[in-house]
Amino acid sequence: AAKQDGKNLLRRYQPEMEAQAQALQNAYDLLEQALSQQWLSLHYQPILCINGAEAGRITGVEALLRIRHPEQGVLAAQSFISALDAPHLARPVGRWVLQQAMGQAQYWNAQGLNLGMMVNISAVHFLSPDWLDDLNEALTAHPGLQPAQVKIEITESGALRDLDVAARVMMQSTHAGVRIALDDFGQGETTLRYLQRLPAHTIKIDQSFVRDMIDDPHDYAIVVGLLDMATLLGLVTVAEGVEGEGAMQLLASLGCTHVQGYGIARPMPAEALPGWVAQWSPPSLPKPVMRVMPN
Numbered sequence: 001a002a003k004q005d006g007k008n009l010l011r012r013y014q015p016e017m018e019a020q021a022q023a024l025q026n027a028y029d030l031l032e033q034a035l036s037q038q039w040l041s042l043h044y045q046p047i048l049c050i051n052g053a054e055a056g057r058i059t060g061v062e063a064l065l066r067i068r069h070p071e072q073g074v075l076a077a078q079s080f081i082s083a084l085d086a087p088h089l090a091r092p093v094g095r096w097v098l099q100q101a102m103g104q105a106q107y108w109n110a111q112g113l114n115l116g117m118m119v120n121i122s123a124v125h126f127l128s129p130d131w132l133d134d135l136n137e138a139l140t141a142h143p144g145l146q147p148a149q150v151k152i153e154i155t156e157s158g159a160l161r162d163l164d165v166a167a168r169v170m171m172q173s174t175h176a177g178v179r180i181a182l183d184d185f186g187q188g189e190t191t192l193r194y195l196q197r198l199p200a201h202t203i204k205i206d207q208s209f210v211r212d213m214i215d216d217p218h219d220y221a222i223v224v225g226l227l228d229m230a231t232l233l234g235l236v237t238v239a240e241g242v243e244g245e246g247a248m249q250l251l252a253s254l255g256c257t258h259v260q261g262y263g264i265a266r267p268m269p270a271e272a273l274p275g276w277v278a279q280w281s282p283p284s285l286p287k288p289v290m291r292v293m294p295n
């Protein structure tokens, strides 16, 4: 009977596994083709400061990868996201994204539009021996850019893959002048314990907690906990996936420093960004309720 069960299980799961393997292969092929055909492109999503001296202002953007497919139009990351960590693709994609995003920020600087530029880098690339060379090469190629304008986003789960190497590379990257953000923060189970070992400048609170924080007491508790901890540690905090006015007001009163989400703006092509920033009018925001260190 056990053997029979095993067979049934296999029969049940094999098509699913084959479909998954096929989907992964398709993502690899698509991203590889996009690289070689120069179909890659970056969209930029504004980041709004909601606490501190710059509250109300758009202080930066996150660069998000898109494929401009000749037949299928603009493809968002979900159609190739699984390929971004492939050993043979992480580095070439990362190098392209770094060069493109820094070139864009440098161009905007020259137009008088100074924005922080947040760039997503696969942990596969970030933790590799090539990373610092690639970073320094890109910085050297863009003298019209302050390295501190650039913030490298690495996922919390990626950093936890090899904590010691991650901590060292974060420190070395910081010495090169850029800043580090821990992306999708809060998803890792060991979050609080390990944060003190990772020299991050910023945490980006994962949108899965932010989206429902108004209705779900558990998500709300997690967001409050992460914000209090990060604030006491002096970290910049970006809440991701802010879709409504209510969430933004609440986050401001909780001391969160920045928000990003469809409620402010969707990611947009580079050409659209300066006009969008020019029409932005600062919202009125509540003062944060302060929590203090015991003395």
Ligand code: C2E
Residues within 6 Å of the ligand: 045, 063, 064, 065, 076, 077, 078, 081, 084, 097, 120, 121, 122, 153, 183, 184, 207, 240, 241, 242, 243, 260, 261, 262, 263, 267
């Ligand atoms: P991420 O870095 O956490 O980026 C945020 C994602 O949330 C983006 O999806 C963005 O479009 C989406 N988003 C922003 N605001 C909202 C909102 O209010 N509601 C909802 N539902 N979604 C929102 P996108 O562009 O599809 O990217 C997905 C993921 O793909 C990124 O998550 C990142 O992990 C990865 N990715 C994107 N670009 C790159 C890249 O250049 N390199 C690497 N390695 N990964 C990238």
Ligand code: MG
Residues within 6 Å of the ligand: 062, 120, 153, 183
């Ligand atoms: Mg990101």
Ligand code: MG
Residues within 6 Å of the ligand: 183, 184, 204, 206, 207, 240
């Ligand atoms: Mg994220």
Ligand code: MG
Residues within 6 Å of the ligand: 184
């Ligand atoms: Mg994400």
